[in-house]
Amino acid sequence: MKFPRLTDTTLRDGSHAVSHRFTPEQIRIVVHKLDEAGIPVIEVSHGAGLHGSTIQQGFSAYPEFELLAEALNTVKQAKIASLFVPGIGTSIELKQAAEMGIDVIRIAVHCTEADISQQHFELAKQLSLEAVGFLMMAHTQPPSVLVKQAKLMESYGADCVYVVDSAGSMLPSDAEERVQALKDALSIEVGFHAHNNLGLAIGNTIAAMKAGADQIDGTLRGLGAGAGNAPTEVLVAVLKKMGFDTGLNLSILMDLAEDVIAPMLPYPIVIDRDNLSSGYAGVYNSFLLHVRHAAEKFGVNASDIVEELGKRQAIAGQEDWILDVAVKLAERK
16 A cells, blocks of 8 residues: 545534634644644635535634635645535635635535536636545445546546545445545546544545555544544554554644644534434435434434435435425424
């Protein structure tokens, strides 16, 4: 196995876990320490990507470009990345982020909808950005479908395409099989983004590496949607135990996770009943907040809603299903 490039996405995926309440001071501290530790790429944006601060996705406490500017003014050596979701972000935000000086844009779509990303990849390359594709909810499709979608992104100019386990629903064999399929089919790099709903984020990341993943993700303390991501500091420790010369300062990462990130947490990032249900049923992690609100409103069990959503193969953007399911469950009581 080769050592892949590690992107820390605490300040993007972790935004979900703190209800998008990151402050400029927190951005400055975390970026400074991640940079000092040698992390090569640091992702900063609203959890739902550029222009994600909306009533549907959740408002940010501070304007996203103010936070992005703080990161760019702080960093010394790492690349700064942002997430972009077509339909949430527009070319206006993509251009603004590029003009501010970001290095990498990660363009995320449902894993059957790569065709909606063409204009954004082409714009990213015109803006001289490294362009990374995110195939979200990748557990819902077989490798053959993911390959077709990834090849579309490659044709649009993607420099890398990620297999994204948005629900934390994959087993190591799933991660390895999907990454291997993309490695065999593409001439560009392949990445893997894990969530921890089944407690397999680290194991799945190692399995992806075994299949040749060129890029991997983590978040400090596992801070992220649902049960969180592969914890950056744990991932680095495991890779060091495996004999990799990571070039990363584990001590700084552990101190940052313990002394800075842990006090920010509104609640522990754990595999509770709802998160486990989400991973087991394969439901998009960012739905959980909406699920909990609906469960409380209609007096039903959140895990029952998640189970039914799993049967419907819920995907991002179909939050109306949550209320429909909650109402039907309430009527059965």
